[in-house]
Amino acid sequence: xxxxxxxxxxxxxxxxxxxxxxxxxxxxxxxxxxxxxxxxxxxxxxxxxxxxxxxxxxxxxxxxxxxxxxxxxxxxxxxxxxxxxxxxxxxxxxxxxxxxxxxxxxxxxxxxxxxxxxxxxxxxxxxxxxxxxxxxxxxxxxxxxxxxxxxxxxxxxxxxxxxxxxxxxxxxxxxxxxxxxxxxxxxxxxxxxxxxxxxxxxxxxxxxxxxxxxxxxxxxxxxxxxxxxxxxxxxxxxxxxxxxxxxxxxxxxxxxxxxxxxxxxxxxxxxxxxxxxxxxxxxxxxxxxxxxxxxxxxxxxxxxxxxxxxxxxxxxxxxxxxxxxxxxxxxxxxxxxxxxxxxxxxxxxxxxxxxxxxxxx
Amino acid sequence: xxxxxxxxxxxxxxxxxxxxxxxxxxxxxxxxxxxxxxxxxxxxxxxxxxxxxxxxxxxxxxxxxxxxxxxxxxxxxxxxxxxxxxxxxxxxxxxxxxxxxxxxxxxxxxxxxxxxxxxxxxxxxxxxxxxxxxxxxxxxxxxxxxxxxxxxxxxxxxxxxxxxxxxxxxxxxxxxxxxxxxxxxxxxxxxxxxxxxxxxxxxxxxxxxxxxxxxxxxxxxxxxxxxxxxxxxxxxxxxxxxxxxxxxxxxxxxxxxxxxxxxxxxxxxxxxxxxxxxxxxxxxxxxxxxxxxxxxxxxxxxxxxxxxxxxxxxxxxxxxxxxxxxxxxxxxxxxxxxxxxxxxxxxxxxxxxxxxxxxxx
DNA sequence: TTGTATGCGTTATCAT
DNA sequence: ATGATAACGCATACAA
Numbered sequence: 001x002x003x004x005x006x007x008x009x010x011x012x013x014x015x016x017x018x019x020x021x022x023x024x025x026x027x028x029x030x031x032x033x034x035x036x037x038x039x040x041x042x043x044x045x046x047x048x049x050x051x052x053x054x055x056x057x058x059x060x061x062x063x064x065x066x067x068x069x070x071x072x073x074x075x076x077x078x079x080x081x082x083x084x085x086x087x088x089x090x091x092x093x094x095x096x097x098x099x100x101x102x103x104x105x106x107x108x109x110x111x112x113x114x115x116x117x118x119x120x121x122x123x124x125x126x127x128x129x130x131x132x133x134x135x136x137x138x139x140x141x142x143x144x145x146x147x148x149x150x151x152x153x154x155x156x157x158x159x160x161x162x163x164x165x166x167x168x169x170x171x172x173x174x175x176x177x178x179x180x181x182x183x184x185x186x187x188x189x190x191x192x193x194x195x196x197x198x199x200x201x202x203x204x205x206x207x208x209x210x211x212x213x214x215x216x217x218x219x220x221x222x223x224x225x226x227x228x229x230x231x232x233x234x235x236x237x238x239x240x241x242x243x244x245x246x247x248x249x250x251x252x253x254x255x256x257x258x259x260x261x262x263x264x265x266x267x268x269x270x271x272x273x274x275x276x277x278x279x280x281x282x283x284x285x286x287x288x289x290x291x292x293x294x295x296x297x298x299x300x301x302x303x304x305x306x307x308x309x310x311x312x313x314x315x316x317x318x319x320x321x322x323x324x325x326x327x328x329x330x331x332x333x334x335x336x337x338x339x340x341x342x343x344x345x346x347x348x349x350x351x352x353x354x355x356x357x358x359x360x361x
Numbered sequence: 362x363x364x365x366x367x368x369x370x371x372x373x374x375x376x377x378x379x380x381x382x383x384x385x386x387x388x389x390x391x392x393x394x395x396x397x398x399x400x401x402x403x404x405x406x407x408x409x410x411x412x413x414x415x416x417x418x419x420x421x422x423x424x425x426x427x428x429x430x431x432x433x434x435x436x437x438x439x440x441x442x443x444x445x446x447x448x449x450x451x452x453x454x455x456x457x458x459x460x461x462x463x464x465x466x467x468x469x470x471x472x473x474x475x476x477x478x479x480x481x482x483x484x485x486x487x488x489x490x491x492x493x494x495x496x497x498x499x500x501x502x503x504x505x506x507x508x509x510x511x512x513x514x515x516x517x518x519x520x521x522x523x524x525x526x527x528x529x530x531x532x533x534x535x536x537x538x539x540x541x542x543x544x545x546x547x548x549x550x551x552x553x554x555x556x557x558x559x560x561x562x563x564x565x566x567x568x569x570x571x572x573x574x575x576x577x578x579x580x581x582x583x584x585x586x587x588x589x590x591x592x593x594x595x596x597x598x599x600x601x602x603x604x605x606x607x608x609x610x611x612x613x614x615x616x617x618x619x620x621x622x623x624x625x626x627x628x629x630x631x632x633x634x635x636x637x638x639x640x641x642x643x644x645x646x647x648x649x650x651x652x653x654x655x656x657x658x659x660x661x662x663x664x665x666x667x668x669x670x671x672x673x674x675x676x677x678x679x680x681x682x683x684x685x686x687x688x689x690x691x692x693x694x695x696x697x698x699x700x701x702x703x704x705x706x707x708x709x710x711x712x713x714x715x716x717x718x719x720x721x722x
Numbered sequence: 723t724t725g726t727a728t729g730c731g732t733t734a735t736c737a738t
Numbered sequence: 739a740t741g742a743t744a745a746c747g748c749a750t751a752c753a754a
Contacts, residue, residue: 005480007731018741023733033739050480054424055731057415058746065462072452079647083444090465091433099483101426102461104451119366119411122460228647229619230661255647258590258619265626286440286589286616300591368747379725384749394723416747419730 006047015043026051057121065099066319067123069114071107071130079228080255080284081308082129085151087285088312089127096320098124111140118144125319127151133197145327149319151311152198162322162331164315168198168280171304171338172205172250173212175278178302178340179248180213183349184276186221188246190235190256194224202252202280221246232256236263240275247349248276254287254301261345277301277345280338282308299343306338367408376404387412418482426460427680428484430475432468432491440589441616441645442669443490446512448646449673450488457681459485472501479505486680488512494558506688510680512672513559523683523692525676529559529641532665532699533566534573536611536639539663539701541574544710545609545637547582551596551621553613555585563613563641582607593617597624601636608710609637615648615662622706638662638706641699643669663707665699672697 012019017040025032025040043049057063068086086100093100101123103113114137117123125147128137135154138161150163179187189206192199203222210217221239225231232251239245240263251257257279261271269275281303318332373380378401386393386401404410418424429447447461454461462484464474475498478484486508489498496515499522511524540548550567553560564583571578582600586592593612600606601624612618618640622632630636642664679693 005482008733009731019732020734020742021740024740027733031739036739048476048480050477051733052419052731053481053483054415054418055746056733058413058419058748059731059733061746063415070448070451072448079444080441083440083447086444086463087431087433087465090431090463094465100463100465102447102451102463103455104448104461105455115409116411119409120414121366122414228649230649258623261626262619262622265622266631268629270627288589288591369749370747380748381726381750382724385724388749392723397723412749413747416730417749419732420747420749422730 006049007052008049011040011044011047011049014047015040061121063122063124064097065101065123066093066316067101067103067113067117067126068129069110069126070102070104071110072104080286081227081253081282084282084284084309085129085312085315088307088309088314089316090312092313092316092320098320110137114140114144114146118146124323125149127315127319131197132195133200135197147319147322149315149322149332151315152196154197160331162318162333164311164318164334164336165198166306166311166336166338168201168338169205169208171280171306172202173208174205174338174340175250175280175304176206176209177212179250179276179278179346180209180215182248182276182346184246184248185215185349186218186244186246187248187250188221188235188239189223190232190249190251190260191222191224192227192252199224199252206250227253227255229255229259229262232259233263234259236260237266240264240267240269246275248278248346251277251279254279254281254284254303257301271345272302272347274350276347276349279303279345281305281341283310285309299341300345301341302343302346303341304338305341306336311336367410368413369410372401372405372408372410375408376401422482424482424485425458426462426484427454427677428462428464428474428478428487429490430471430487431463431465432471433465441647442588442614442643445643445645445670446490446673446676449668449670449675450677451673453674453677453681459681471498475501475505475507479507485684486510488676488680492558493556494561496558508680508683510676510683510693512676513557515558521692523679523694525672525679525695525697526559527667527672527697527699529562529699530566530569532641532667533563533611534569535566535699535701536641536665537567537570538573540609540611540637540639540707541570541576543609543637543707545607546576546710547579547605547607548609548611549582549596549600549607550584551593551610551612551617552583552585553588560585560613567611588614588616590616590620590623593620594624595620597621598627601625601628601630607636609639609707612638612640615640615642615645615664618662619648632706633663633708635711637708637710640664640706642666642702644671646670660702660704661706662702663704664702666702667697667699 008019008022012022022040025037090100105113128148128150131150131152131154133155138154141148150161153163153165176187191202194200223235249260251260257277260277264271264275271277279301281301283305369380369383373383383401386398387405451461466474489509489511492511492513492515494516499515502509511522514524514526537548552563555561584596610621612621618638621638625632625636632638640662642662644666
């Protein structure tokens with residue numbers, strides 16, 4: 001407690017009431033006299049009284065905090081996608097009087113943190129980030145009895161836990177079909193790390209579209225790595241300078257897509273004309289132009305878009321809902337469809353783009 | 362407490378000892394018999410005992426948590442700079458057994474959150490982000506008696522609080538001088554929001570260099586806004602298509618610098634040859650190429666570099682140090698120099714670049 | 723070296 | 739409608 005902070009006892013002495021009544025008045029119990037409540041609330045505000053978090057937590061068994069465990073090693077999480085998700089979740093937590101508690105730890109210590117959270121009752125629930133297939137965290141959390149929600153999914157059966165996911169497979173299938181409809185046949189896939197469950201789904205969507213159109217897959221056009229800018233740059237340089245370059249790119253994030261743009265700029269190629277790009281767009285805030293006069297301008301990237309910030313908000317809501325629900329309540333599962341947004345980076349296949357190309361480097 | 366979790370009383374009963382002795386054994390008190398301690402530690406591990414956070418906090422008055430308040434409105438904070446800083450700070454917190462507590466709130470509610478933190482003793486200290494000149498948070502936190510450290514500075518006198526900052530003025534002066542040395546005279550400044558204290562310092566550094574070289578300032582070349590990608594793009598398009606374009610850009614972050622690159626690509630201009638770019642590089646993880654075989658490759662941007670993640674680590678260390686120090690200990694202040702890194706985006710002024718230019722669009 | 727008793731600031735139970 | 743009293747789980751001053 002801060003020096004001189006007023007506690008329940010002091011406040012009740014000032015009011016000439018018992019601590020019990022003051023507590024009830026402040027916590028909205030119906031039995032307390034409205035005149036008394038008004039007096040109490042006024043005095044509490046005036047003296048700047050706030051109940052001690054640890055004392056309340058000890059008495060109620062509720063921490064009023066949500067935990068997020070961030071793997072240290074893979075910087076997958078320490079990136080713009082993650083911070084936008086957290087911003088959304090944080091809004092909801094603040095709104096409902098919850099704290100957001102973040103723990104940055106090595107992958108191998110993650111299980112330990114969950115055990116710690118549970119047995120020390122530091123948090124009332126956790127959000128699971130970056131699920132892999134058959135993620136061991138799900139059975140662990142279930143056995144700990146700690147409420148949780150997964151951002152993404154771990155498997156196709158996904159029935160015994162709550163999750164919120166984007167229909168990645170369908171999004172990438174639609175994106176590829178959109179490019180096929182424009183006449184493109186050689187489409188590079190610049191995917192995320194395939195060990196991540198979401199990246200596997202995205203690849204399958206890409207494959208679905210190829211199969212539906214009878215276009216054979218070319219392993220030389222498929223890449224998977226951490227979704228950073230230089231990755232897109234490297235892949236694009238390599239492919240666009242090769243003998244048989246793709247005419248379009250399907251990119252898992254606007255970050256590597258920026259890298260593709262950079263590579264094209266260096267090679268004198270214009271996006272949407274010489275080469276098409278469609279990206280998965282998490283609606284990251286740092287890539288959005290400040291909206292002038294309401295609404296957003298014409299987007300740069302053609303993209304499958306789904307706001308990761310909105311996902312953060314909704315995931316938080318689902319989790320808070322589950323925390324208040326009975327322990328045996330049915331899990332909540334939501335699958336969002338990404339929206340196709342037409343920007344400036346896609347266009348019909350140019351005949352000249354098929355064969356060799358005169359670079360303007 | 363989680364269902365069935367073992368507490369101190371149960372553990373002591375199992376061991377046939379008093380709770381006091383068990384507590385002492387676990388907390389490393391010197392007076393306890395080593396054989397007893399061994400027994401206690403073994404049993405604690407076996408039964409997976411962990412002290413309740415709220416009970417410990419209530420008893421000791423320490424929360425073992427650090428607060429970070431993130432303004433919701435300006436997405437300045439919900440961006441890659443912020444998440445990298447947090448990653449660094451989080452590492453240190455985890456190492457010392459602290460939690461990181463993040464609160465996303467509207468600017469106008471920020472003061473309230475600090476009061477809340479203090480009076481509810483939810484945290485032992487806070488990190489102040491994005492200081493403006495004469496920031497009201499500093500006197501508030503001082504009056505609350507809540508230990509804090511500022512990432513950045515609020516004024517030039519900056520004596521009554523702890524801070525960690527980069528020498529922004531000197532960094533931008535050096536960057537501009539580097540461009541002057543290459544023969545450039547018309548250098549665009551793509552700065553952050555000038556209300557932020559750091560951006561003001563950067564502008565002054567840019568002005569220092571102009572004055573030192575006797576180059577007059579051109580208000581038409583100086584911009585300030587939120588450091589997002591489209592901002593750099595917009596400014597670069599506008600300037601490079603103007604009658605008297607700059608031959609070089611000094612950019613406050615690699616994010617808008619990517620936008621400058623995009624604009625140049627569209628205009629058929631090559632960085633380092635046609636136009637030079639030097640950026641302030643916070644060493645953001647998502648822009649770093651995965652190091653192949655140790656070390657990092659040749660950087661893309663010529664830049665003044667200072668790792669914001671490292672700053673997060675150090676800020677956390679300073680704060681934890683202050684929390685343990687006596688309340689009247691002298692504030693700790695550190696000013697870091699950014700490092701000049703030569704990349705591929707700068708080169709000597711081309712004679713042809715001065716006048717009109719043939720665009721290859 | 724170990725144990726007893728008390729306090730930390732709430733909420734909740736049971737009276738009145 | 740209000741009050742006395744007992745938890746909550748730990749740490750610690752004091753006693754032995």
